[in-house]
Amino acid sequence: MRIANLHDWNLTSQEGRILQRELALSIQLQPVPENPRLVAGADVAFNRNENLFFASIILLSYPDLKVIEETSAHHRSTFPYVPGLLSFREGPVLLKAFEKLRNTPDVVLFDGQGLAHPRRFGLACHLGLWLGLPSIGCAKSRLVGTHLEPAAEQGGSTPLMDHEEKIGEVLRTKTGIKPLYISPGHLADFESSARLVLSCCTRYRLPEPTRLADIRVGQIKRSFCQKH
Numbered sequence: 001m002r003i004a005n006l007h008d009w010n011l012t013s014q015e016g017r018i019l020q021r022e023l024a025l026s027i028q029l030q031p032v033p034e035n036p037r038l039v040a041g042a043d044v045a046f047n048r049n050e051n052l053f054f055a056s057i058i059l060l061s062y063p064d065l066k067v068i069e070e071t072s073a074h075h076r077s078t079f080p081y082v083p084g085l086l087s088f089r090e091g092p093v094l095l096k097a098f099e100k101l102r103n104t105p106d107v108v109l110f111d112g113q114g115l116a117h118p119r120r121f122g123l124a125c126h127l128g129l130w131l132g133l134p135s136i137g138c139a140k141s142r143l144v145g146t147h148l149e150p151a152a153e154q155g156g157s158t159p160l161m162d163h164e165e166k167i168g169e170v171l172r173t174k175t176g177i178k179p180l181y182i183s184p185g186h187l188a189d190f191e192s193s194a195r196l197v198l199s200c201c202t203r204y205r206l207p208e209p210t211r212l213a214d215i216r217v218g219q220i221k222r223s224f225c226q227k228h
Contacts, residue, residue, distance in 0.1 A: 001101045006130050009092050013082045020085075020121040027115070027125050029184055031192040032134040036062050036106035039200060041209025042097070042127070043111040044090045045221040052076050053090060054224065055097040056217035058209055059105055065200065065208045071100035072220050084118050084143075087126040094127055105133060107188075107196060109209045113137045114183035114193075116160055116168040118144050124185025135185030136193045137168070138210050142181050150179050157194055169194040173201040180205065 007019060039062045045054045052074055059069040073096035079088045090112075113122030114137030122143070128135030142160070147170045150156040154175045160168035160183070168183030171194050182194050200207035206214065 001098050001104055001131075003095055003099055003130060004132070009079070009088065011079070011088065013080060013085055016079075016082070016085045016088050017119065020119045020126075023129060024119060024121040024125065026129060027120070027184075027186050029189045030187055032107050032136070032188045032196055034192075036196070038062065038068060038103055038105045039065075039196070039209050040101075040105035040108045041111075041207070041211070041213040042094055042108060043210055043213035043217045044093060045217045047221060047225060050076070052224075053093040054217050054221045055090070055093040056213045056220060057094075057097045057101060058212045058216060059101065059103055060200075060209050060212070062106075063199065065202065067212065069101060069103055070216060071097045072217070073097040073100065074220075074224065086112070087121075087123040090123060091126055091130070095130060098131060107134045107136065108185075109136050109138050109197065109200070109207055110185065111138060111140070111210045111214060113139050113143050113181070114168070114185035114188070116143055116145055116181055116183035120167070122183070122185070124183070126185075128186025128188075132186075134187040136188050136197065137181075137183040137185055138197055138207060139181040139183075140206075152176055155198060166190065171197060173198060173207070174205050177205050
């Protein structure tokens with residue numbers, strides 16, 4: 001993939017917050033493609049001892065969810081750990097992995113937040129702008145907002161709210177299992193994001209693209225640590 005340069009990554013945390021607010025104005029909410037051909041999952045792992053980040057991108061065909069391509073990368077970040085600014089630590093390594101893709105995904109699912117972020121600019125928003133692709137945040141835990149408990153059955157959902165503003169959907173992907181926090185990144189909206197994530201779930205709580213990326217990035221991290 002060819003990726004246009006959006007901004008410099010060498011920033012202070014204060015500059016990062018300012019940039020988030022500025023870039024959040026460029027986020028576009030619209031339905032994701034109804035029949036995407038390729039759906040990517042992206043995940044990151046961190047080796048604290050080496051201050052090293054690993055990224056895995058898994059590209060699946062849709063709707064049969066067969067692996068078409070996978071890439072990975074590692075990168076040593078200099079950006080400090082600051083809550084709400086995680087994309088400045090994970091973004092560079094993810095972009096290195098995306099650059100290696102031969103095929104361009106129609107939609108990308110990120111293991112992280114989209115609009116469900118204090119400044120409405122989580123990882124899926126940030127990387128969605130960099131890639132210029134429909135992107136969806138698919139998080140295992142809540143960063144901000146409040147919600148009622150969704151119905152216990154698969155497909156049950158309830159809005160994730162921050163005061164009077166809707167910022168995501170709390171989606172039950174498996175009956176009786178903890179829900180996921182789904183929020184649009186860029187070129188996505190609430191309803192179509194939740195619908196696509198649910199359609200990508202098979203036997204597991206996580207949708208296949210991010211589930212497989214999570215497994216793969218863990219393997220890559222372990223392999224690296226064993227060699228070093």
